[in-house]
Amino acid sequence: MRLRYLPWRRVKSWRCTACGECCSRYAVPLSAGEYARLVSRFGDWVVRLKLGRPYLRRVSGRCVFLSGRLCSLQGSLKPYACRIFPFLVRDREKKPRKEAEFWYGQSCFYVYLSPGCGEVRLGTPERWFVEQVIPEAIELHLNRSMPLRWLTSQAAPLPPEHYAGVGDDAPVVPRYVSAVSVLEQLSSGGTPLLRRRNRRRDGTVAAG
Numbered sequence: 059m060r061l062r063y064l065p066w067r068r069v070k071s072w073r074c075t076a077c078g079e080c081c082s083r084y085a086v087p088l089s090a091g092e093y094a095r096l097v098s099r100f101g102d103w104v105v106r107l108k109l110g111r112p113y114l115r116r117v118s119g120r121c122v123f124l125s126g127r128l129c130s131l132q133g134s135l136k137p138y139a140c141r142i143f144p145f146l147v148r149d150r151e152k153k154p155r156k157e158a159e160f161w162y163g164q165s166c167f168y169v170y171l172s173p174g175c176g177e178v179r180l181g182t183p184e185r186w187f188v189e190q191v192i193p194e195a196i197e198l199h200l201n202r203s204m205p206l207r208w209l210t211s212q213a214a215p216l217p218p219e220h221y222a223g224v225g226d227d228a229p230v231v232p233r234y235v236s237a238v239s240v241l242e243q244l245s246s247g248g249t250p251l252l253r254r255r256n257r258r259r260d261g262t263v264a265a266g
């Protein structure tokens with residue numbers, strides 16, 4: 059059954075926890091350039107053709123690049139379909155939906171999220187989601203090779219309001235940090251925060 063995409067105005071927030079569900083559930087279509095880059099780097103066993111269209115190969119119902127719950131294909135080699143998921147961004151629509159309209163700069167885009175990701179939370183959109191996450195999805199739509207901060211598993215801390223009521227203001231890395239993302243940040247001069255919250259028995263939280 060095809061899931062209907064949700065207009066962004068119905069979504070409270072979203073973040074990727076690297077659960078790996080989308081990598082098992084969906085076939086990943088490739089552009090001609092992505093197909094060529096992957097074949098030249100890994101060989102043609104990592105791709106397949108279906109009705110003449112290229113996709114990533116799946117093995118035992120999972121993407122061939124899925125390692126545990128994490129993607130082993132990062133940076134510019136990661137297909138656009140994976141980088142943009144669960145977002146869908148359009149420049150125009152035949153029947154424009156007000157709920158999906160998002161003005162960015164001088165242009166109007168139509169932004170949706172797939173309910174196929176369990177981290178898509180319904181409700182009134184949170185400010186950081188509107189100001190940080192959706193604009194990055196639009197930027198990625200306009201420039202497919204840009205580096206990502208929000209549209210990936212979080213090696214960077216989420217804004218404080220995301221953790222409201224958790225216990226303190228220390229920046230946190232969510233549980234499933236992609237080691238590859240951390241290495242990427244290190245090699246690009248960034249400083250990944252490796253602190254993790256450990257809840258003590260008395261309910262307080264310590265950085266570990």
Ligand code: SF4
Nearest residue numbers: 074075077078080175
């Ligand atoms: S996008 Fe959603 S379904 Fe895919 S790995 Fe991230 S949290 Fe899981």
Ligand code: SF4
Nearest residue numbers: 081121123124129140
């Ligand atoms: S390339 Fe990575 S993100 Fe995309 S489906 Fe495969 S494992 Fe998941």
